[in-house]
Amino acid sequence: MLNLSMKPTGWFQIGWSQEIPSGSVKPLKYFGHDLVAFRSDDGELAVLDAHCHHLGAHLGHGGKVKGDCVACPYHGWQWNTRGENALIPYQDQPVRKKLRKWDIVEQHGIIFMWHDPAGGPPREGWLPDVFDHPEKPANPGDYYPCYPDAVVFAPNERIHPQLMTENAADTMHFRFAHNAPEDPVLLSFDTDGPIWEAKTGFRSKATKEVAMVLYARNAGVGLNMSIFDHPVLARRLVLTCTPVDDDTSDLRVSYFFQRDARSPEVMPEHVREMARQTRTLFEEDAVIWRHQKFVQRPIFAKADVAGYSALRNWCAQFYEATGVPQGPMKVLDA
Numbered sequence: 523m524l525n526l527s528m529k530p531t532g533w534f535q536i537g538w539s540q541e542i543p544s545g546s547v548k549p550l551k552y553f554g555h556d557l558v559a560f561r562s563d564d565g566e567l568a569v570l571d572a573h574c575h576h577l578g579a580h581l582g583h584g585g586k587v588k589g590d591c592v593a594c595p596y597h598g599w600q601w602n603t604r605g606e607n608a609l610i611p612y613q614d615q616p617v618r619k620k621l622r623k624w625d626i627v628e629q630h631g632i633i634f635m636w637h638d639p640a641g642g643p644p645r646e647g648w649l650p651d652v653f654d655h656p657e658k659p660a661n662p663g664d665y666y667p668c669y670p671d672a673v674v675f676a677p678n679e680r681i682h683p684q685l686m687t688e689n690a691a692d693t694m695h696f697r698f699a700h701n702a703p704e705d706p707v708l709l710s711f712d713t714d715g716p717i718w719e720a721k722t723g724f725r726s727k728a729t730k731e732v733a734m735v736l737y738a739r740n741a742g743v744g745l746n747m748s749i750f751d752h753p754v755l756a757r758r759l760v761l762t763c764t765p766v767d768d769d770t771s772d773l774r775v776s777y778f779f780q781r782d783a784r785s786p787e788v789m790p791e792h793v794r795e796m797a798r799q800t801r802t803l804f805e806e807d808a809v810i811w812r813h814q815k816f817v818q819r820p821i822f823a824k825a826d827v828a829g830y831s832a833l834r835n836w837c838a839q840f841y842e843a844t845g846v847p848q849g850p851m852k853v854l855d856a
């Protein structure tokens with residue numbers, strides 16, 4: 523029995539921008555760290571270690587935004603968006619002490635945080651963009667915002683991020699888990715560098731020809747961006763799995779649907795209906811992942827071998843800091 527680490531390196535989703543409007547504070551917990559997110563009155567978002575350097579109160583529980591600082595609920599010490607102590611209300615000078623500041627990026631209403639257990643800075647080219655795709659670029663303005671109408675949030679699931687990521691190479695589960703009429707085919711995959719790119723073709727039941735191509739990119743083990751290229755089913759999605767601690771993860775799906783010219787501002791009912799179905803689609807996979815054990819050396823069928831083996835090898839690079847699989851997740855070493 524081996525274990526699979528819950529502390530991989532990469533960018534991970536920690537929420538949606540609109541959950542933290544200007545002037546608000548939110549407690550978070552990821553990778554076993556207590557964190558506080560707050561947005562200054564000017565709209566700058568910051569994520570810091572949560573516990574005040576004074577006497578350890580959690581800034582996310584009762585802390586208040588004052589200008590570009592979060593004020594501690596216990597004795598009012600203020601910490602700015604760089605993590606520095608900016609004010610002690612009953613003393614002339616602040617202390618030269620900093621709370622750890624976490625690197626974050628906001629992209630199309632999604633908040634990503636960099637995690638490297640070795641403490642290294644964000645690496646160049648590790649975060650793709652669901653709209654800025656080399657073959658299928660699109661203008662984000664042509665799509666409805668994902669939040670709040672086209673998202674799925676599944677907190678505190680006992681799911682390891684790699685299980686979600688391995689779906690990208692798994693063509694044979696569609697028939698069984700999603701009731702697909704035909705098995706899709708893995709058209710190509712490219713494992714160069716930190717972004718996995720794959721194309722999957724979905725065949726029409728009538729003609730058996732490839733009628734829709736799914737362009738998928740994985741960035742690390744907890745982040746998948748996919749494009750469904752189809753005249754009617756066109757959509758883009760960001761699927762993420764972020765470890766909370768050594769046992770659980772928060773999963774999120776963000777769907778971007780193309781704006782309908784008849785109702786470009788307000789998402790019309792037929793799009794809302796598609797958005798609602800995304801929960802069902804997510805559940806079809808999640809019910810498997812929740813109860814799955816990670817099998818270190820699976821017995822592959824011929825159709826699985828190429829994609830799965832390549833993906834497993836590619837995933838290993840994200841565990842470099844902690845060494846290959848160790849941590850909490852139970853692994854069947856068959």
Ligand code: FES
Pocket residue numbers: 574575576577578579594595596597598599
């Ligand atoms: S514990 Fe934060 S100000 Fe005292």
Ligand SMILES: [Fe+2]
Pocket residue numbers: 689695699700807
């Ligand atoms: Fe799936």
